[in-house]
Amino acid sequence: MHERPNHSTEKREARLAWAFVLPALSVVALIAIFPLLWTFWESLHVHDLRMPWRGNPFVGLENYREAFTEPRFWQALGHTLFFTAISVALEVVLGLILALALNRAYRGRGFVRVLVLLPWAIPTVVAALLWRFIFEERGIVNAALINAGAMDGAHPLVWFGHSLLAWTPVILADVWKTTPFVTLLLLAGLQNIDSTLYEAARMDGASPWMQFTNITLPLLKPALLVVLIFRTLDAFRVFDLIYVLTNGGPGTSTEPIALYTFTRLMNNLRFGYGSALSVIVFLVTFLLAVVYIRALGVKLTEKPQ
Amino acid sequence: MQLFFHRLLVIPAALLLASCGGGQRKGVLSFPASAVGKEAEVLKIQVRRFEKENPGIMVDLRKTPDASDLRHQLYVQWLNARASEPDVLQLDVVWTAEFAAAGWIMPLDRFKPDVEDFFPGTIAANLWDKKLHALPWFVDVGMLYYRTDLVSPPKTFADLIKSAEEGTARSRLPYGFVWQGARYEGLVCVFLEHLGGFGGRILDEEGGVVVDSEEAVQALTFMRDCVAKARIVPEAALTWKEEETRFAFQNGETIFLRNWPYAYRSMSDDQHSKVGGKFAVTAMPVRSHLGGGPGDKGLSAGKHTATLGGSQLAINANTANPEAAYHLIEFLTRPEQMLERALMTGQYPPRRNVYDDPKLATGLAVPPKDARRIIESATPRPVTPVYAELSEILQIWLHRALTGQVDPRLALENAAGEIRRLLKKVGLD
Known part of the structure; x- marks a missing residue:
């Protein structure tokens, strides 16, 4: 047997590697890239199932122009960004506090960890219904407010009838439900931090706050990034929670972009226009992910050093 | 076209x-x-x-x-x-x-x-x-349920408000009138009955949009006033569908209810209902049973309307x-x-x-x-191939007006504008 030059082996191995991942790549192409391209193609047509007499003509970017000139689209986008910013901020802060607390060694820690996870385990639709009952006219919240004398019992507050107040149950429900997820990821991140670093810091006389800002936060960055990406993208695509809680009402005051897209696509059966909306949602979420990765300066695929 | x-x-x-x-x-x-x-x-x-x-x-x-x-x-x-x-x-x-x-x-x-x-x-x-x-x-069909032990059937919307106010004062019921006010198809049905009662329509004979007429503005203003001024309709009704309104009536909490005939049977059942034998149905009221009065600026008397x-x-x-x-x-x-x-x-x-x-x-x-x-x-509701979209536009603007986000007139003008654009887009104008 002759030994071949090194670079040739490498080339061959690279080819072999490509051959090995080819099946996986084609599956990805089939279930991710192909539907994406198809959706984009659809978005350039009228394709209205309910009005077959309009045919299925190619209209270029007309659907996008319609979306960008439609006030309801911009409102829905605004609602989504509002919801995302507030709920993700609350979740990350609360999740971090909980994770720090759970990271300490104390008796019954395992039990508390399970307890914290419970809301995450409840299906979103069920959780949404729970919060709907809690905030209904005769729900617990109003009963408590009336008992405390903060509300007139004859005219209880109709949370779901006010355009701003209706956000309260929506955001609370989301924070309640997804903070455990944030906690879990951050807790995993915390446990990866070498405890000797803290010992050394204490020796040097660093205050707990200095330890937090100089050791915990920088080393938690990758975990935080993952949390932020996951949560932001999830929150941006929020659908089921709001669908059950407010159905976008009152009027369209709590309608997120996903619900608006769903209405156009599934209720109005406007496949072309709905596809254009889907493409816009995809582009925005993609952009958000890129921004995060740039801003936090971490590479997701980077090997831990 | x-x-x-x-x-x-x-x-x-x-x-x-x-x-x-x-x-x-x-x-x-x-x-x-x-x-x-x-x-x-x-x-x-x-x-x-x-x-x-x-x-x-x-x-x-x-x-x-x-x-x-x-x-x-x-x-x-x-x-x-x-x-x-x-x-x-x-x-x-x-x-x-x-x-x-x-x-x-x-x-x-x-x-x-x-x-x-x-x-x-x-x-x-x-x-x-x-x-x-x-x-x-x-x-x-949509019908008006009323408590026979408390009031007589109202002929006009003015009668209805008066009976509801007097009835609630006398009998201490929390609500005078309940209907389906959530943002969904049911709201359009309720609106259509008020609209017809005030002599208005959504589309005219030729398919033209007339939901921003004076009659329509009055009908929607009446509905909003029932919630915000006369307070005979609870604000909570703006989140209610059929079943919530039925519960309110069968638990004896309201004098009037707008609902479909299905509610009649279960509300007659004494096991679940507190009002069995104490209610009857009639058509939804009209603006005036005398014809357009002097204060009505020559508007029509309206006609009884059941969606x-x-x-x-x-x-x-x-x-x-x-x-x-x-x-x-x-x-x-x-x-x-x-x-x-x-x-x-x-x-x-x-x-x-x-x-x-x-x-x-x-x-x-x-x-x-x-x-x-x-x-x-x-x-019938407007007979048009784009009814679903038309209804969605109406649902949103009606709900915005009823929850006090916009004035009824502005809401209907906006709704009418959007419906006209919709009809134009699909070549039905």
Whole structure:
């Protein structure tokens, strides 16, 4: 047997590697890239199932122009960004506090960890219904407010009838439900931090706050990034929670972009226009992910050093 | 534009006539219909009877989703694919125009159906391009429930407010009047009844948008005032659908309720209801029973309006067997089948003469003479192929006005503008 030059082996191995991942790549192409391209193609047509007499003509970017000139689209986008910013901020802060607390060694820690996870385990639709009952006219919240004398019992507050107040149950429900997820990821991140670093810091006389800002936060960055990406993208695509809680009402005051897209696509059966909306949602979420990765300066695929 | 639709409708019909040679009454008809409980039972009996009377025709009953929007999606997918099955379709009242304009169901005129006996509203709902496209099977109408022990039936909206205010003061009930105020189809139905009562409409005879008329503004202002000024309608009703409003009435919390006939039966049941035997139904009120008064600036007196719901039967335009399909529809909508259906399911027949039969009273919850009087005022929602979008626009603006986000006039002007743009976009203006 002759030994071949090194670079040739490498080339061959690279080819072999490509051959090995080819099946996986084609599956990805089939279930991710192909539907994406198809959706984009659809978005350039009228394709209205309910009005077959309009045919299925190619209209270029007309659907996008319609979306960008439609006030309801911009409102829905605004609602989504509002919801995302507030709920993700609350979740990350609360999740971090909980994770720090759970990271300490104390008796019954395992039990508390399970307890914290419970809301995450409840299906979103069920959780949404729970919060709907809690905030209904005769729900617990109003009963408590009336008992405390903060509300007139004859005219209880109709949370779901006010355009701003209706956000309260929506955001609370989301924070309640997804903070455990944030906690879990951050807790995993915390446990990866070498405890000797803290010992050394204490020796040097660093205050707990200095330890937090100089050791915990920088080393938690990758975990935080993952949390932020996951949560932001999830929150941006929020659908089921709001669908059950407010159905976008009152009027369209709590309608997120996903619900608006769903209405156009599934209720109005406007496949072309709905596809254009889907493409816009995809582009925005993609952009958000890129921004995060740039801003936090971490590479997701980077090997831990 | 009408001409364009016309042509679209004629082509498939002509092709069919050519291909099946007419007169053929043989083959298998597929018929997906609501198939739960008593409805399934009576349908099976009647279909078997039909098959016995018509040897050579078989009916294949199919199960379909009971939820109306799911059934709609399914139908649209089938019909879009130009499938020849199902042959016979059960349509919600607001789908006929949509399916007819799309050329998915065939006009029934060539079968010369006898529609003399049907309530006028039930026929009007099924006309597209002046041709009948479906036959009414059973009807649903909005009605006003009132507490007979507390008030007498109101004739005008002013009476209603007065009775509600006095009644709640006297009897200490928390609410005067409840209706379905959540942002969904039910809200449009409630609005339509107020609108008609004030003499307004959503679309006029020619299909022009008139939902921003003075009558309409008054109707919506009245609804908003009931919530915000007179406070006879609870603010919570703006999140309620049928069931929440029924609970309020049957728990004895309100004097008036707007609902469909289905509520009558369960509210008469003393086991669950506190108001059994203490209520009756009447048509929704009007602006004035005297005609336009001096303060009304020459506006019309309004007419009693009951939003029409219910099911129709239509024929797939691509069916291989139109004669047999029509035969089945004609059979199922005969008075004797309707009577039997009413007795078994409690559904309200769309034919007037069925109400003359004394047996009917044993099947219907609402006394037949009350039901008949209300169904006489049954009014279809706008008959347009884009009803779903039109309704969505209205739902949003009505809800914004009722929750105090915008003034009723501005809301209706915006809604009218959006509806006009919609009609223009699809070439229906």
